[in-house]
Amino acid sequence: MSSRIHHLSCATLCPAAGRVPGLMPSRLVAHCLLVEGPGGLTLVDTGFGTADVADPAGRLGRTFALATGARLSTADTAIAQVRALGFDPREVGDIVLTHLDADHAGGISDFPWARVHVHRDELATARGRRGRLGRTRYSARQWQHGPQWVEHAADGDDWFGFESVRAVGDDVLLVPLRGHTVGHCGVAVRRPSGGWFLHAGDSYFFRGEKQTPPSSPPGIRVFQAIMEMDHAARLANQDRLRELHAGSGDEVTIFCAHDEIEFDAAAAHIDGRTVR
Template sequence: MTTRIHHLDCGTMHPFGAPGGRLMPRRMVAHCLLVERADGLVLVDSGFGTGDLADKARLGRPFLALVRPDLAAEQTAVAQLAALGHAPEDVTDVVLTHLDVDHAGGIGDFPHARIHVTAAEHRAAMEPATLLEKRRYIQAQWAHGPRWEVHEAGGDDWFGFTGVRAVGDDVVLIPLRGHTRGHAGVAVRTPDGGWILHAGDSYFWRGELETPPSYNFGMVGFQKLMAVHEKERRTNQERLRELRAGHPEVTVFSAHDAPELDALR
């Protein structure tokens, strides 16, 4: 049972083209969750880790030039947990929306934790089939040999989505294919009985889930560039828009929208 949820920024970024906020947002974040449960801590996404700070080159020059992350030690998940009085071994599970560099970089800081991911995403990262997949996944981030918990498709209904229970009944993987081959959202039941849905990179700009939607066109272009299945990405984004409009008991947010993180903190 969830007792408390912390919203963390595990990687502030300042995208190229951000001045004025017309082409790209001035500030993006790596929005992660620390979920306190009766039987241990669960981390949802892990942002950048200490290994990324120690070897920035492994992130790749194009990524560093385009995204311009702070890569600050105090922003790593392991440092923020320490500030809250927790040790790395207190984290029993890390549930990932996907294995892109800014989501999986911190898993090496929690070597005792089970790392949950969809089977399709695990296959994409371990056996990349396209040039895009070969470039986006950083094998060094899991060179320590994580304790993978790989979840196949299928499961129970969750507000019209197929949900796969990752950690008990209150942390659920929601397949949202499009951005990557096995991209997922992570739903967490809140202490008051509602839900929050970390939608990962299903959308990047808060206006995309408004009714009617609004867009930051730089972000639209970036999402199309990075999408493995663009049609499915747009379909799932529409489903998330309907979820937000029809179910006020579910709070939906993305991995990178800074105002969403600021509001939830």
């Protein structure tokens, strides 16, 4: 079981649409986790990496950087935050990715020795750059260093009614949540005090979407529709997440990758203590 879980924001995004009141949030985060376990450290997502900060046009593309309003800072990178917490980055032995979009996987090149866990459909789509979105959303330069990929597919294990697959021991699981991308997953992490966190990645973008009935700013809804690879699956998995949120009580705490309010709540007080 993990001994401590740190909540890190490894990117700041300020989309232009956020300057229009009510259209969408003015600031988005990149919620990542650093999990202390008996075998070392595990990162869940990485945000942007140091090479993205050094060469945003080459690594991310000018269109992506401008559209997202990325505010790039070396201090925000996962490797800088690992060091700031007093750890040797080489203690990070595993990285578990919700998916391979540039704002989730850019930091993997800062940990070239780590095993990088990803759903096999996600890796195949990113490598093949399949379809319109596949050709534009993935940045192959972020993994040109040749990561130690560990490909996963759901093996039928049940986690609160969802298929799941062990990624790192029994305490970090990939939970397929197809829709935003073909191989998009949530990552379930067992909490030290019992129960689970579910990092839902980009399954949703706004805290109101996990409520019943759901709500979100119109700009968020438009963005999700533009970026989705499987419309029906995305909506079906949002429905399932709402059911889990309503029915899991204190057993499962769900958060997405980009909601600043969710991040601040998780980072400030988990199990009655400050974790960041």
